[in-house]
Every structure is written in C-alpha cells, then in structure tokens.
Amino acid sequence: MWALIKHPVFGRLFSAQVMALLSTGLLTVALGLLAFDLAGASAGAVLGTAYAIKMLAYVGLSPIAGALVAHLPRRPVLIGADLVRAAVALSLPFITEIWQIYLAIFLLQTASATFTPTFQATIPDVLPDEDDYSRALSLSRLAYDLENLISPALAGVLLLVMSYHWLFGGTVIGFLISALLIFGTTLPTRRPTKDRPFRNRLTRGIRIYLATPRLRGLLALTLTGAAASAFVIVNTVVVVRSGFDGTDGDVAIALACFGGGSMIAALALPGLLKRLSDRPVMLSGACLLTLLMLSQAVVAPGWPMFLILWALTGVGYATTLTPQGRLLRRSAHAEDRPAVFTAQFALSHACWLITYPLAGQAMTAWGMGPTLGILGVLGAMGVALALKLWPEGDPVVIPHTHDDLPADHPHLQKDGHAHAHAFIIDDEHHAWPTHG
Structure with a gap:
C-alpha cells in the first residue's frame, strides 16, 4: 500500500490531501474552542448549526459546482478552490461573534464543495488498477483520519504555548501547500464527454446514483456513519469539557482515539x-456503530471506557465508509464518474445535514444518553434500509433485454436484443434489471 506514495502523480495528490486535512484538523479543534468561548455550555448547539450550514453548502452547491466545472481542466479547479479556502481561513482569527462563524463556514465549504468531488474523481483515472485503487482508498481514509489523530495531537502541543487563535494560521498554510503540490503535478485530462445541456449535467450523477441498488444501499449506510460521526464531531468538546471536566488537551486525546481507531480499520481493509x-464488510461496520450508540445511551461510560468506545467508533466508521469509492467506480463509466462522485458528495452530506443539528440540539436539550439513543435508532434505520436496498450477492454482470432500443441500435448489433454484461446506468441502460 505504501508503495503507492512513490507514484509520480498519486504521491503528490496524496501529499496535497494530507496537508489540507492537517490544516482542517487544526481548524476543527480551534472552531470547537472558539465556539466554547463564545457560547459556553451551548457550544454544541452552535457547532451543530455551523456544521449544518457546512452541509447546506455541500448539498446545495456541489452539484451546481460540478456541472459548472465539468469541462474545465482539473488542476486550475483544484488550485483555485485551495486558494479560496486559504483566503477565508485567514479571516478566522478575527471572529468575535457567532454569526461570523456561520458565515466563514459557509464560504469555506463552498470552495470545498468544488474541490473534494473533483479530487476524488481524479484518483480512479490516476490508478486504473482496482487493487491499487483499493489501497489508495485506504490511504485516503488514513489521510482523513489525520484530522482526528495527528491534527488534534499537534493542536494539543501548540495549545500549551499559544492561543488557539494561532491554530487558524496552520489552516492557511496547509491549504497553500496543497495548492503548490497540485500546481507541480500533471493530472490526467478529462475524458471526452457528450455535449449535454446544463440541466442534464446538473442531475445526471444523482440519476445514475439513485438508479443503482448498491449505491442506494451505500446512501443508507452513510446515514448510519453520519449519525455516529456527528455526535463525535459536534459533542466531543462538550462531553469532555463539561461532562468529564477535562482540558483542551483531553479534547484532543478523545478525538485522537476516534482517529486512531479509524486508521487501524483503514490499514486492515485492503487485505x-x-x-x-464490500457489502458484508460495510454492513458489519454500520452494525458496530449502531450497537455503540445504543449501548452508551443506556450506560454512561467513565473516562477510560469513553476513550475505548471512541476508538471503536472510529473502527466502525472507517469500515462502513472507506470502501465507498470502490462502489462508485464500479457503478459508472469513466465519463460519468465525476458526476457520480459529486452525487455521493451531495447526498452523503445530506445525511450529515440531518445528524449535525440533531446531535447539537439534542445534546443541549437532553444530554448525552438520550442524544445517543436517538442517533442510535437513526443508525439502525440506515442498516435496515441497506439490507433492503442493496441485494445480497450484487452481481456485476447481469442478463437483461432492451425493449426500449430499436433493433438497429449500435448497442444491440454485437450481442442482440437479450444479452449480459457489466451493468451500469447510462444512455442505453436507464433502469436496473429486476427480472434478469
């Protein structure tokens, strides 16, 4: 897996991702502490609202951004998004009001709504081999976990010698280094695509996504992952500071446990x-998350057990969501891949749009146990829907017929009216076969 870092293109993209996420991790810790300073015990509600605004930007703007940049070269799109994020982060140390947090989050995540799907859709073109791509997904998961492991640890050290306001400077530096790394990388050109109307480009990814059973199951499992991770992200600072009377360093330790568990799972997943x-692996992770939430709703853990449960939550979270790129790649042609990745980005963040404010408001109103009970039930619903929507076996090659195509259509010239091949929703295949 680590040999991929030597790949001339993926290695630089991975380094850019690491730098951007290191800075995002510092941002997460600093925003939590800023919210606690401004709102006290109501910080969970503030952060829940802030992350809901983030999700609104992701859900509402990512399909529009994806359609607008669909024909643009990837490198300028990625660099431009990084520079915008750096410029917004530069203003964060000067925030003095809660509404300013909301505005900064919206602007920052508008740029991320352009960057992330474009970045994710580039990797399958850089690494066409499926085993290499699976290993790249695990490395990418590890990079995301730096936000929950190395970044909080680094933040904990920095907080010993400086105010948390200076952590925002690390965010700026990370985005600038990411932009420089991408600037020095030659990315694969976008594959030629049909000239489609803007409305078609805007909705194509979501139409393909929702017409594919395995992706509908992925969306249900994402709901379970969002329920668990929303509580961790929104309420860790409140639980540690108010519930355990902990310090800023203890907040970093708790987040590091979550990230450490996720990294362990990511390292084990390629093998x-x-x-x-993918289906049994992802379902097992989602079941683990559900059990962890429901158990803590009944029995409040002590500090050592709390850290263990946070690590196990990280394991379940990574197991549930790390393989998603394999499903997306399998479910779209290369020309439609960016649109499908954008659809996953938007639809998955719609799940967090539900769970972030729910986690924050419920924690403020009722406390840790009832909140985890509500989120645990939501997680169980996600598992049940995935079992129903994602058929067991999930064959790639499916026999099917084409009653909707004329006999002289090029797609039928080779194999005839009834045939079997790897089934993907596209211009010739509008609906998933249900009867073979």
Missing part, C-alpha cells in the same frame, strides 16, 4: 476486501 465483498 480484508480481497477475501470479502
């Missing part, structure tokens, strides 16, 4: 996915 298919 595990060679022996098992």
